[in-house]
Amino acid sequence: MTKIVRAGFTFAKNCKNAVISTSVRAISITKQLNLKELREHTEGTTLVVEGVTVPSPRTALLVRAENLSGYVPPESSEKKPCYMCALGLDVKHTDVLILSQFVRSDGCMLPRRITGLCSRQQKKIGKLVTMAQKAGLMINLTPSYCHKDPKKRRDYKKFNTYFDEKTIFWWRIPKPTDKFKR
Amino acid sequence: MSAVKRAQQWATFARTWHIFDCKWQDPYESANVIKKYLMGLHKPIYHPMNDCGDVVVCINSREIALRGDEWRQRAYFHHTGYPGGATWTLAWELHNKDPTMIIKKAVYRAMKGNLQRRHTMERLFIYPGEVIPEEVKQNITNQIRQIRLVPTRLDHIPEEEVQKYPKVMDYPEDYVLK
Ligand SMILES: [Zn+2]
Numbered sequence: 001m002t003k004i005v006r007a008g009f010t011f012a013k014n015c016k017n018a019v020i021s022t023s024v025r026a027i028s029i030t031k032q033l034n035l036k037e038l039r040e041h042t043e044g045t046t047l048v049v050e051g052v053t054v055p056s057p058r059t060a061l062l063v064r065a066e067n068l069s070g071y072v073p074p075e076s077s078e079k080k081p082c083y084m085c086a087l088g089l090d091v092k093h094t095d096v097l098i099l100s101q102f103v104r105s106d107g108c109m110l111p112r113r114i115t116g117l118c119s120r121q122q123k124k125i126g127k128l129v130t131m132a133q134k135a136g137l138m139i140n141l142t143p144s145y146c147h148k149d150p151k152k153r154r155d156y157k158k159f160n161t162y163f164d165e166k167t168i169f170w171w172r173i174p175k176p177t178d179k180f181k182r
Numbered sequence: 183m184s185a186v187k188r189a190q191q192w193a194t195f196a197r198t199w200h201i202f203d204c205k206w207q208d209p210y211e212s213a214n215v216i217k218k219y220l221m222g223l224h225k226p227i228y229h230p231m232n233d234c235g236d237v238v239v240c241i242n243s244r245e246i247a248l249r250g251d252e253w254r255q256r257a258y259f260h261h262t263g264y265p266g267g268a269t270w271t272l273a274w275e276l277h278n279k280d281p282t283m284i285i286k287k288a289v290y291r292a293m294k295g296n297l298q299r300r301h302t303m304e305r306l307f308i309y310p311g312e313v314i315p316e317e318v319k320q321n322i323t324n325q326i327r328q329i330r331l332v333p334t335r336l337d338h339i340p341e342e343e344v345q346k347y348p349k350v351m352d353y354p355e356d357y358v359l360k
Contacts, residue, residue: 058349083350094333097344101351115351140337156254156274160206160247162330167250 058101063087082118084125091124093131093163096138107133107141124168131163194227197305199237199321204285205245206332213288215326216240220302221293230298237305238326239318244281244310247330248273258287282308 040049065071065086091098102110102125109126117125132138136150147153150160183191200219204212218224222234248256256273276283285308293299307318336344 053355056353057345058352061346061349062352063348063350087350089350094331096334096336097339097347098350100336100344101349114354114357116354135333136335137333138336156272159253159274159277160245161253162206162208162247162249162333164249 082116082121084117084121091128092165093128093135094137095128096132099125099129099132100138100141103129103138103141105141106143107138107146127168128165131165135161135163195234197236198324199239199318200324200326201239201241201322202326203242203328204240205242205328206247207328207330208249209246209285209288210292211329213285213292215329216289216306217292219326220289220305235302235305237307237321239314239322240282240285240306240308241312241314242310243285243308244277246277246285253277258283281310 040047042048064083065088066073089098093099102115104110107129109129112119112122115122115125129138133142136153139146139148139150142148151158202212202216216238219236219238222228222232222236225234227234253274254272257270258273258276259268259270261268271279273284286303286306289306290299290303293302307314
């Protein structure tokens with residue numbers, strides 16, 4: 001354990017722009033699917049640990065509205081819409097293949113600085129993720145203490161539940177045109 | 183009456199047996215569909231005095247889905263007739279006791295309360311699982327289309343298909359994946 005902590009410490013010292021989150025867990029000696037990958041090798045008696053930037057596995061599959069055929073660019077005076085607004089997808093809570101891209105491995109919604117959505121889309125996707133989790137559609141993306149199988153949950157939670165997207169409180173979600181007036 | 187006409191007459195008035203898979207279906211939405219087949223409302227020869235209703239077999243009634251928080255919000259009322267004999271059972275408690283009861287009560291409530299209703303209900307068969315008796319299975323000739331799509335769980339989709347699926351979100355460059 002001390003070795004891991006020390007490795008993380010040198011890593012933080014050596015790399016200028018390395019992003020280290022608060023826990024030690026962010027540093028792993030074994031290979032994992034990181035955008036920053038950690039590699040270590042011995043040169044003589046010294047142990048060299050280096051952080052290497054790895055290309056994202058998603059870049060090749062990325063869908064953007066400006067790359068699609070029938071794309072009309074917005075007027076220059078308007079603010080550029082975020083990528084989800086530009087795509088204009090009708091996402092339902094059962095579209096787990098889309099929603100799982102916005103969550104961490106424990107099923108938590110990623111913050112806005114990482115997803116890069118506008119506040120309206122961020123709230124909407126966050127609520128859809130909650131719906132999908134409550135319906136038990138993403139049980140492989142849950143914390144370790146969670147009852148994975150919905151059938152093994154307690155009381156009313158063990159029965160199937162579906163959600164209606166119309167029941168989302170849209171009036172609480174700010175529109176992209178909304179601005180604070182002073 | 184020619185042979186063709188006789189066959190047509192037989193086909194018009196014969197009872198058809200329909201099957202309905204209740205998996206992930208809202209019982210109150212599907213009751214309106216089942217009702218039409220039970221009463222024969224889908225037939226051009228329908229008349230209230232005309233006994234032209236069909237038989238509907240519901241399977242997988244244990245797998246029904248209720249919307250939002252309805253499992254703990256919806257209460258079923260019963261009164262024994264004695265003072266203090268009123269009980270309110272929540273939907274999930276009722277479903278624990280009898281997984282066929284919710285769909286049965288939903289279809290019963292969807293129909294108009296007249297003398298025909300209880301006889302029409304006799305033509306509804308509900309089974310909690312996929313196993314149905316052989317003599318019932320032999321009669322089935324039609325399947326009623328489900329109203330809602332059955333959702334697919336993420337862990338049931340193969341891993342490579344999840345990897346290959348087009349992505350909308352990309353991580354920032356300095357993101358450490360957790
Ligand atoms: Zn947006």
